[in-house]
Structure formats: structure tokens, C-alpha cells
Amino acid sequence: MLIVSSSKNLLESILSALSNEVRAEVLKLISMEGPLSFTEIMGKLEMNPKSDAGKFGYHLRMLTDAELIKADEASGKYYLTLLGQDVANFIYGVEDAVRRKKGEMLVRTSSLTIEPFDRKKIIDALIREASVPRKLAESISKEAEDRLKKLQVRYLTAALIREFVNAILLEKGLEEYRHALTRLGQPVYDVTTTIKGSAFRDYPSPEKVHSLAGDAVFEEYTLLKILPRTIADAHLCGALHLNNANYWALRPADIHHDIRPILQGKIPADGQGLLHPSHYAPRTLKGALYIVNSLIRTTSKLVSNSQSIGFFNIFLSPYIVKMEDDEVKSNLRDFLYELNSCNGGNGASQVAVNVELEVPQFLQGVKCYLPEGDGGVYGDYSKEALHFLELFLEVMNETDGHDKPILSPSILLKIRKKALVTDDSESCLEKAYGLAETFGNVYFVNQSLPWQTENVFYNGDLSRVDSSWKDWESGTFRVGTLDNITMNLPRVAYEAKGDDDRLFERLRELLELSREALSIKRQIIEERICSDRLLPLFKEEVGGNNYLRLNDCSGIISYVGLPEAVQYHTGLDVMDSDEALKLSEKIVESINEYTRQIVPSMRLLASSITFEPSAYRLTNLDLVSGYVKTKSIPIYTEHSNLPLTTPIPLKKRLNVEESFQHITKGGHFLDIRLEEPFPTKEVLANYTKRIMETANIGLFAFTRDFTYCWHCHSTKYGFHDKCPVCGYDGNRLLLFTRAFGKIKPSNTWNVHDRQFATGNQKFTL
Ligand SMILES: [Zn+2]
The missing domain is CATH 1.10.10.10 (Winged helix-like DNA-binding domain superfamily/Winged helix DNA-binding domain)
Structure with missing residues (x-):
């Protein structure tokens, strides 16, 4: 009660x-x-x-x-x-x-509040976001209100109102306004697919799902807002391919680091010096390697593809004086474990080190800073630099705790003239050939060719810079690639219909579009660095300049389908026609010539390397758009000037590629994929020397396929469906090979990598 x-x-x-x-x-x-x-x-x-x-x-x-x-x-x-x-x-x-009774509408807004419907908000948005004239904005808002009232929707959201307004704009033929007002995002279904499908990507994680959802938004943003309609359309219709479209509006593609200011404690490795503890200038190799790793970790979030450390063994050599070999190797092991565990996550950017067999002339007299007083000059450390490299190669040839190879960083071994004529670097080279024989993770750089200039750096994405731009320092250090635009050459040939003039005219039009896109990219990155402050490390001051020398960064114009374009245009096969080969060279030379004309207003470079597999998409678009009348055609050649699937003697391939490498100064690569039984390191050594002495090849590597069994931790050469040791055939049996220039395990291959890995020709030496 x-x-x-x-x-x-x-x-x-x-x-x-x-x-x-x-x-x-x-x-x-x-x-x-x-x-x-x-x-x-x-x-x-x-x-x-x-x-x-x-x-x-x-x-x-x-x-x-x-x-x-x-x-x-x-x-x-x-x-x-x-x-x-x-x-x-x-x-x-x-x-x-x-409110419902009175016919009023309630809106759930994007800031998670509920407000009565207010037509004025539509007018404001139309004027603020798309500069629609007031009168027009008023009439559109009235129409939207009338139509929404008729709907009797229970959950009216701000997004739904926007869709309505956009539909009205479309009906009235006001497409430009609709572009400005559109929302970027993904259908619910796509987000679910991303979550469900991410485990099959590189380094699956919830973070990866987030970044993939973000990629979709930023790719659309780039095509709608950053680039003019002509360029966006050229990309969408498949005349061109913007590499890294997801990052176009935010990050440059790669960078070549100068680790000296970081080792000297002049700039913080985290790029801000606020959130993380700032380092002292290191006194030990361990400290120096720690800082290098810190720099790599920071940068992996700032670039879309890759980063390289120039003169890795020279700049670190002063720290190994008086150290025992075992201690150096132990420090290097720690460095590699740290690098390989921290750098895979979100951006999964690639790391490369450029190493030298001698201290080049221009570095001999450069002062070397050490915390304890006078460090002398780099020329004083020739012996240490070579010895450090030898130990590094030894450690890279070891396997991890589960007998798995360590595949990052990529090693770009620069061979200058002296190494070819003296015995000083003999034992170091031997270690490099040994590593090439076991895991293939060495790229041989012929630095003795005149067109390689005083200094050349290649990056993990195989882009290239040299000192013909300004000098060895401002041409190759603290510079990178803004990005890469790939031209669909077969499309050019289809449009030319056999007419030579039309072929080169259309090529020129695409080159112009590419240049414009890359110059917009430069402006955008400048804005991101200077006013948006999104890339703090690149804004740090070194010697009166920003850490990233933006105006010295290059824009790359690359291509796919060169042999297919020539075959369509002439009816001749590049494999057995000198005339067809001549036209191939003429096309690439005209791209090269165009980039040279743009210099010095912009550092443009021609390249035969794409940053992401593009040929598959471009071939398909040509089929879908009806440029090709048959139902299917082979995927266009990518990363090469000759078809990769057709058997061609290695000598012939080498002869053809050498006529292209010196005119593709933004990137090139001869991938020598070898069959089992694999040649011994002595054979590799002789072959390498022969290329160095006789061929005009700047960058090449030997590729060896191998299979790693997670179950019994054994590595067997060649591809196997089943572990030859224990018979395991589950999804932790990994195949390794180089696809599109990078060694990758099969659990990270996409369909293009798989095709590349298993479909391309292999050679014997
Ligand atoms: Zn096994």
C-alpha cells in the first residue's frame, strides 16, 4: 500500500x-x-x-x-x-x-543532433559550397522541400537531403554545381566487402580497413576536386593512369633521405620533436641505427611508395671504428628486425638502401660530424665503409628465428669504375653475389656509365634520380618523386589508325596532360607542407631550406604496352622486326625529349616503371570501350619494353633493354628471372661483370623463386604446391618471387602479381 x-x-x-x-x-x-x-x-x-x-x-x-x-x-x-x-x-x-502532425520535418544532422527542417540551410550550403546564385539556390531549396514533404520519411537525414538536392541539380542540367556538392564515401556494401576482404591484403589489420575506406574517399576527392576534368576523365576512361590516386592529394610518392642532419641531431627524426623524445646525436652505431629506424618509421606515413637511404654504409662507417665484427652484426640484426616489424603496418612503404663499394670522389673531402670533436672527412673511412657493407651483406644473407629470409631493405649496390678494375672490393662483391644466389635481394647499379652521372640513386619503387639536375647533393638528396603518370600507348595507337603524325600528336596531348597533372601535384604537396602542415618532417629546416627540396622533386611519366602499340600501328612484331623496334625507340625517345624540354621549369623524367600495376586496368578499359574488336587480348606489357611472356633469348632482351634504359631516366629495370638449377655465385659474378663492362644497362637484378614452409621452416627453391620436406600444403606455404620489381611473398600477391610471378619467361645464363 x-x-x-x-x-x-x-x-x-x-x-x-x-x-x-x-x-x-x-x-x-x-x-x-x-x-x-x-x-x-x-x-x-x-x-x-x-x-x-x-x-x-x-x-x-x-x-x-x-x-x-x-x-x-x-x-x-x-x-x-x-x-x-x-x-x-x-x-x-x-x-x-x-511536428509530424503539423507536417513539420525533423532532420538528423551530421553532427548527431536533431533539428527541425530549415530550408535556409539548403540555400546556405548551395551558396557556400558551390557558389550557386541566391535566386537559383532559393528555387532549388523550395523544390527540395516540396518533394521531401510528399515523401513522409520518418528518418530524414542531412545526407538524404543532399542527395535530393543533387538529383534536382542533375535534372536541371546543373552538373558542375552537383560536383561541388556531392558527398564522398562508400556504399555500405563496399565497406562490408573491405572488412571481409582485408585479410587477403598486405598486413591485414583494422588499421588497414580504415586506410582502404579512406583511400576510396581520397581517390574520388582527387578526381573531383584536385584535378581538372580533362585529366580526371583521361584517367577514368583509361587513356592515362594516375598512380597512387588514393594518395595524390596528400603525399609524394617517395624520398631519398640524407641521414646526416638527423644523425647530427639538427632535426628530430619524428619530424616535430614535440610528441616523441628528441634524440641526442648518437655516439654509437646502435644509437645511429635506432635514429635511422625512427626516421623510416616517421616517413612511412608521409610517402605513398618508398624511401631510400643514400650512402648508407658510408655515413654509418665512422661509428664502427674500434668495434668488433660480432657487435656490428648484432646491431645490424636489431636494426633489421625493428625495421621489418614496424614498417609493414599502415602505409607498408618500401625501404631501400643505396650502398657503395668506395667513397666517391665528391664525398672524400666532406666533413664528417661526430659528437666527440673532429670526425675528419668521409674519405678517411673508406676501409670501414667497405667492411661495414660486407658485414651488412652477411647479416642480410641470414634468416630469422623461423629460418625465413629478411627481405627489407632492398639493397642497391652501386658499382663504380674502380671496383671493376681493382681487387679492393672483391670480398664484398662476393658476399653480394652470394646474397643474389640465395634470396636475390640485391639490385646491381652500374654507376660507371656516363649517363649515370656523378651520382645516381634508385628507390625501392625503382624510380631514379641523378646529379645532372643541379649537383650530387641537391640533385639526389632530400628529393623524391612527386608521382608517376602512366600512358596507355596501345590506346594512342588505336586512335592514330596507322597515321604516324596522329600517333605522335596524340602522344604529345597525353604528355601535356601528364605534365599538368604533375605540376598540380607539386602545388598540392607544397600546400600540404607549408600551409596545411600535414608533412612536418618535410618542413623542418636544413641549411636554410625545407628538409624536402620540393622544387627538385621529379614528376615521372611512364608507359605500358609499348610492344602492343607498335605491333598495332605497323602490323610488325618487335621481336623480329628492326623497323618495329626503331618505332619503339622513337616513341620512348619522344617522351624523353618532351621531358627534357620542360626542364628547368619542372624536373620531369621518362620511365618504363609503373608504381602500381596499371596494365590490367588499361587493357580492360580498351576492351570495354570497344577500341579492340576481339573479346579478349593479352594484358599489355608493363615494366618492360619487350613482352615478358614470350620466350626471347636473354641476350636479345638485354640488347633491346639497353637501348631504352638511358632514355628512361626516371626509372628502368632489367629483371633477369632465372630457372632452376640456379647458376652458382661464380657464374652470377662473371655475368654481372660482363654486363657492367659491355652493356648499357644501369639497373638489373637476378630473380630466384623459392618456397617457404611455415610448418617445418624449410626453404626450397622453385615454386611448390606442397612442401617437399614435410608435405604441408596449407595457406602458410609461401611462394616468393620478384613481381613488378619487388620481392614479395604469395600471401600479399594480388591477381596482377600472381600473373607476373607465374606467367613470365625465365632464363638460363
Ligand atoms: Zn614443410
Whole structure:
């Protein structure tokens, strides 16, 4: 009896508490904003603190007595009781019903509040976001309101209103305004597919799912907002391919680091020096390697493809003086484990080190900074640099705790003239050939060719810079690739219909578009560095300049389908026609010539290397758009000037590729894929020397396929469906090979990598 009567009293006091608008407003206010003090509530309800205080105190007491709100003793703020929250929800429900009855609409906004529909907001958005003239904006907003009312939607959201307005703009032929107003994002279905399918990508993680969803938004943003319509359309229709479209509006593709200012403690390796502890200038190799790793980790979030460390063994050589070999190797092992475990996550950017067999002339007299006083000059450390490299190659040839090879960083071994004529680097080279024989992770750089200039750096994505731009320092250090645009050459040939003039005219048009896109990219990255401050490391000051020398960064124009384009245009096969080969060279030379004309206003470079597999997409678009009349054609040749699937003697391939490498100064690569039984390291050594001495090849590597069994931890050469040792055939049996220039395990291959890995020709030496 007592309980019934007390709940009856409570109900009465709740109902009387609700019978006043101010009290209802107080409940709604606290429910929306959380606990508030007496004065805060009065302020928000625009009541006068002096004259209204007494009356307001009475309202609060009524709410407290009805057990709807309670004062927190410590803070003095009022909060809603559970009962109070229920009652506040009840008030919202009643308000909702009243609005529906009166034909008013409620909108759930993007900031998660509920507001009555207000046509003025549509007008404001049309003017603010798309500069629509006011009169037009008003008529569109009226039309949207009328149509929405007829719908009787229960959940009207800001997104839905936007879709409606966009549809009206489209119907009225106002497409440009719609572009500006459109929302970027993904259908719910696509997001689910991304979550479900991410385990099959590189380094699956929730973070990866987030970044893939973000990629979709930023690719659309680039095509809608950053690039002019002509370029976006050329990409979408498949005349061109923008590599890294997902990152185009945010990051450059790669960078060549100068680790000296970081080792000297002049700039923080995290790029800000605020969030992380700043390092002292290291006194030991261990400290130096730690800082290099820190730099790599920071940069992996700032570039889309890769980063390289120039003169890795020379700049670190002063730290190994007086060290035992075992200690150096132990430090290097720690470095590699750290590098391989931290750098795979989000951006999964590639790391490369450029190493030297001698201290080049221009570095001989350069002062070397050490924390303990005078470090002398780099020329003093020739012996240490070579020895450090030898130990590094030894460690790279070891396997991890599960007998798996360590495949990052890629080693770009630069061979200058001296190494070819003296015996000084003999044992170091031997280690390199040994590594090439076991895991193939060495790239041989012929630095003795005149067109390789005083200094050349290749990056992990196989892009290339040299010192013909300014000098060895500003041409190759702290510079990178803005990005890479790939031209669909077969499309050019289809459009030319056999007419030579038309062929080169169309090529020129695409080159112009590519140049424009790359120059926009430069402006965008400048904005991101200087005004948006998104790339803090690149903004750090070194010797009066930003760490990233943006104006010295290159833009790359690459191509796919050269042999297919020539075959279509002439009817001749590049494999057995000199005339066809001549046209191939003429096409690439014309790309090279164009880039040379643009210099010095921009550092443009021709390349035969794409940054992401593009040929598959471009071939398909040519089929779908009806440029090719048959139902299927082989995927266009990519990363090569001759078809990779057709058997051609290695000598012939080498002869052809050498006529292209010196005119593709933004990147090139001869991938010598070898069959089992694999040649011994002595054979590799002889072959390498022969290429170095007789061929015009700047970059090449030997590729060896191998299979790693997670189950019994054994590595067997060649590809196997089943572990030859224990018979395991599950999904942890990994095939390794080089696909599109990078050694990758089969659990990270996409369909293009798989095709590349298994379909291309292999050679014997
Ligand atoms: Zn096994």
C-alpha cells in the first residue's frame, strides 16, 4: 500500500514538473549537454541571473523533488537521473509527434543532433559550397522541400537531403554545381566487402580497413576536386593512369633521405620533436641505427611508395671504428628486425638502401660530424665503409628465428669504375653475389656509365634520380618523386589508325596532360607542407631550406604496352622486326625529349616503371570501350619494353633493354628471372661483370623463386604446391618471387602479381 501510494505521489510530482515549459527545457538541455551548474543552465536558457534566480530555483527544486535531476555534491552540477533521462526521451517523442502532425520535418544532422527542417540551410550550403546564385539556390531549396514533404520519411537525414538536392541539380542540367556538392564515401556494401576482404591484403589489420575506406574517399576527392576534368576523365576512361590516386592529394610518392642532419641531431627524426623524445646525436652505431629506424618509421606515413637511404654504409662507417665484427652484426640484426616489424603496418612503404663499394670522389673531402670533436672527412673511412657493407651483406644473407629470409631493405649496390678494375672490393662483391644466389635481394647499379652521372640513386619503387639536375647533393638528396603518370600507348595507337603524325600528336596531348597533372601535384604537396602542415618532417629546416627540396622533386611519366602499340600501328612484331623496334625507340625517345624540354621549369623524367600495376586496368578499359574488336587480348606489357611472356633469348632482351634504359631516366629495370638449377655465385659474378663492362644497362637484378614452409621452416627453391620436406600444403606455404620489381611473398600477391610471378619467361645464363 505504501509503495503504491509513493509511486502515485512520484507520478503526480513528475506530471506537475512537466507542466511548465522552462522545466521541460531544463531536462532537454541537460540530456543534450551533460551535467550543468545552476548558472550555466540559466545562461543557456537566457534567463537573468538576478531577477529570475528565485523563480528558477523553484523550477529546479520541483525537478529535484520529482527525482528527475540530482545535484552532484562535489561539482554542484545537476545531472539527469535514469528516470529523468526516460522522461526527457518522452518529451522528445511528444515533440516529434506534434511536428509530424503539423507536417513539420525533423532532420538528423551530421553532427548527431536533431533539428527541425530549415530550408535556409539548403540555400546556405548551395551558396557556400558551390557558389550557386541566391535566386537559383532559393528555387532549388523550395523544390527540395516540396518533394521531401510528399515523401513522409520518418528518418530524414542531412545526407538524404543532399542527395535530393543533387538529383534536382542533375535534372536541371546543373552538373558542375552537383560536383561541388556531392558527398564522398562508400556504399555500405563496399565497406562490408573491405572488412571481409582485408585479410587477403598486405598486413591485414583494422588499421588497414580504415586506410582502404579512406583511400576510396581520397581517390574520388582527387578526381573531383584536385584535378581538372580533362585529366580526371583521361584517367577514368583509361587513356592515362594516375598512380597512387588514393594518395595524390596528400603525399609524394617517395624520398631519398640524407641521414646526416638527423644523425647530427639538427632535426628530430619524428619530424616535430614535440610528441616523441628528441634524440641526442648518437655516439654509437646502435644509437645511429635506432635514429635511422625512427626516421623510416616517421616517413612511412608521409610517402605513398618508398624511401631510400643514400650512402648508407658510408655515413654509418665512422661509428664502427674500434668495434668488433660480432657487435656490428648484432646491431645490424636489431636494426633489421625493428625495421621489418614496424614498417609493414599502415602505409607498408618500401625501404631501400643505396650502398657503395668506395667513397666517391665528391664525398672524400666532406666533413664528417661526430659528437666527440673532429670526425675528419668521409674519405678517411673508406676501409670501414667497405667492411661495414660486407658485414651488412652477411647479416642480410641470414634468416630469422623461423629460418625465413629478411627481405627489407632492398639493397642497391652501386658499382663504380674502380671496383671493376681493382681487387679492393672483391670480398664484398662476393658476399653480394652470394646474397643474389640465395634470396636475390640485391639490385646491381652500374654507376660507371656516363649517363649515370656523378651520382645516381634508385628507390625501392625503382624510380631514379641523378646529379645532372643541379649537383650530387641537391640533385639526389632530400628529393623524391612527386608521382608517376602512366600512358596507355596501345590506346594512342588505336586512335592514330596507322597515321604516324596522329600517333605522335596524340602522344604529345597525353604528355601535356601528364605534365599538368604533375605540376598540380607539386602545388598540392607544397600546400600540404607549408600551409596545411600535414608533412612536418618535410618542413623542418636544413641549411636554410625545407628538409624536402620540393622544387627538385621529379614528376615521372611512364608507359605500358609499348610492344602492343607498335605491333598495332605497323602490323610488325618487335621481336623480329628492326623497323618495329626503331618505332619503339622513337616513341620512348619522344617522351624523353618532351621531358627534357620542360626542364628547368619542372624536373620531369621518362620511365618504363609503373608504381602500381596499371596494365590490367588499361587493357580492360580498351576492351570495354570497344577500341579492340576481339573479346579478349593479352594484358599489355608493363615494366618492360619487350613482352615478358614470350620466350626471347636473354641476350636479345638485354640488347633491346639497353637501348631504352638511358632514355628512361626516371626509372628502368632489367629483371633477369632465372630457372632452376640456379647458376652458382661464380657464374652470377662473371655475368654481372660482363654486363657492367659491355652493356648499357644501369639497373638489373637476378630473380630466384623459392618456397617457404611455415610448418617445418624449410626453404626450397622453385615454386611448390606442397612442401617437399614435410608435405604441408596449407595457406602458410609461401611462394616468393620478384613481381613488378619487388620481392614479395604469395600471401600479399594480388591477381596482377600472381600473373607476373607465374606467367613470365625465365632464363638460363
Ligand atoms: Zn614443410
